[in-house]
Amino acid sequence: MIVPFFDSKRLDSLLRKELVSAFERVVFERGIFILGEEVAAFEKSFSSYVGRKHCISVNSGTDALILTLRAMNIGRGDEVLVPANSFVASAFSVSYVGASPVFVDVDEKYYLISLTDAEKRVTGHTKAIMPVHLYGNPCNQSEIRQFAEKFNLRVIEDAAQAHGAFDCGVPLGKSGDAACFSFYPTKNLGAMGDSGAIITDDDELASRLRRLRNYGQQQKYVSEEIGINSRLDELQAAFLNCKLPLLDSLVSERREIAARYSANLEGIVDIPIERQNCIYAYHLYVIRTPNRDCLQQYLKSKGVATLIHYPIPLHKQKPYSHVHVSLPNAERLSSEILSLPIFPRLTSEEVDYVCETIKEHHVKCDSCHPCL
Numbered sequence: 173m174i175v176p177f178f179d180s181k182r183l184d185s186l187l188r189k190e191l192v193s194a195f196e197r198v199v200f201e202r203g204i205f206i207l208g209e210e211v212a213a214f215e216k217s218f219s220s221y222v223g224r225k226h227c228i229s230v231n232s233g234t235d236a237l238i239l240t241l242r243a244m245n246i247g248r249g250d251e252v253l254v255p256a257n258s259f260v261a262s263a264f265s266v267s268y269v270g271a272s273p274v275f276v277d278v279d280e281k282y283y284l285i286s287l288t289d290a291e292k293r294v295t296g297h298t299k300a301i302m303p304v305h306l307y308g309n310p311c312n313q314s315e316i317r318q319f320a321e322k323f324n325l326r327v328i329e330d331a332a333q334a335h336g337a338f339d340c341g342v343p344l345g346k347s348g349d350a351a352c353f354s355f356y357p358t359k360n361l362g363a364m365g366d367s368g369a370i371i372t373d374d375d376e377l378a379s380r381l382r383r384l385r386n387y388g389q390q391q392k393y394v395s396e397e398i399g400i401n402s403r404l405d406e407l408q409a410a411f412l413n414c415k416l417p418l419l420d421s422l423v424s425e426r427r428e429i430a431a432r433y434s435a436n437l438e439g440i441v442d443i444p445i446e447r448q449n450c451i452y453a454y455h456l457y458v459i460r461t462p463n464r465d466c467l468q469q470y471l472k473s474k475g476v477a478t479l480i481h482y483p484i485p486l487h488k489q490k491p492y493s494h495v496h497v498s499l500p501n502a503e504r505l506s507s508e509i510l511s512l513p514i515f516p517r518l519t520s521e522e523v524d525y526v527c528e529t530i531k532e533h534h535v536k537c538d539s540c541h542p543c544l
């Protein structure tokens with residue numbers, strides 16, 4: 173059996189009619205491609221989905237982070253606390269505005285930013301903290317809020333993996349000043365190309381972000397400040413408008429797949445732990461085992477595609493070779509974690525096949541020297 177890591181076609185083919193009519197509406201009926209009514213409709217629906225006043229759509233999740241930092245006047249000489257186990261964009265956005273990411277270790281249970289470790293790294297230059305709701309697992313919003321108040325920091329949530337996650341019944345994006353989302357095709361809510369958005373309740377931040385994404389303009393050809401071109405396309409917005417109403421059911425589907433993995437794999441490998449009263453949105457299903465490389469090879473030989481999120485902790489990436497810090501949890505994790513296939517319409521048979529293959533390897537690997 174061949175099990176892909178991700179296959180967008182399974183869901184999109186079910187939405188074929190809606191997607192084609194979205195395309196026809198934008199291209200043949202309206203002929204408006206930038207900042208039209210699809211974008212306005214999507215911003216309205218997404219902000220109401222997360223229960224925030226404003227949604228500002230942009231080109232990508234990375235731009236969402238960069239523009240938010242910029243809109244908060246975070247730049248040269250400033251420091252931002254970033255967990256070491258995340259996608260590079262979390263740290264690069266901080267570096268890109270001229271500020272310094274200060275890498276924070278993750279906790280051993282949930283692999284999320286450790287506030288105990290973060291506290292040791294706060295200095296007079298620290299301006300913000302960027303909790304990443306990694307794998308769709310929500311960080312503890314009230315603890316983050318308290319931490320930020322104690323040290324007078326802005327909170328920029330990296331929610332790129334966490335559409336549809338909830339913490340105590342509250343959708344993400346409530347612990348901070350702003351939350352940044354990505355609609356990269358593989359994400360829980362994915363477009364047919366790059367796109368992203370920021371959500372916030374802060375009126376001033378929202379209007380500055382709207383300017384920054386469009387050459388600093390409020391009014392056509394009148395720039396208040398230097399901005400860039402980072403706008404969501406009408407076509408992408410039209411596709412997202414088709415998919416947003418399905419988000420909760422897509423997340424439920426991911427959670428059913430995760431539950432099936434967990435029931436099968438408990439006791440064989442470390443399985444993800446859900447925080448109480450939270451909805452873990454399972455953008456990724458990540459197991460942990462000391463024989464990771466050997467297991468990944470074995471799965472590959474049996475047709476199962478896996479990935480590692482992430483193989484290099486951020487402080488070990490080349491652009492940060494000047495940063496000398498030891499973050500033991502993040503470093504150990506990077507050699508032991510493995511992401512299994514999880515996406516809407518992955519079948520139970522496929523999940524069971526992946527689990528059987530892992531169990532098979534578990535038995536074999538006990539006597540297999542190369543992995544030890």
Ligand SMILES: *Cc1c(COP(=O)(O)O)cnc(C)c1O
Pocket residue numbers: 232233234235258259261262304330332333353354355356366367368
């Ligand atoms: C995907 C992702 C991003 C970046 O989003 P893009 O839309 O690809 O720019 C940022 N942070 C995290 C944690 C992500 O997973």
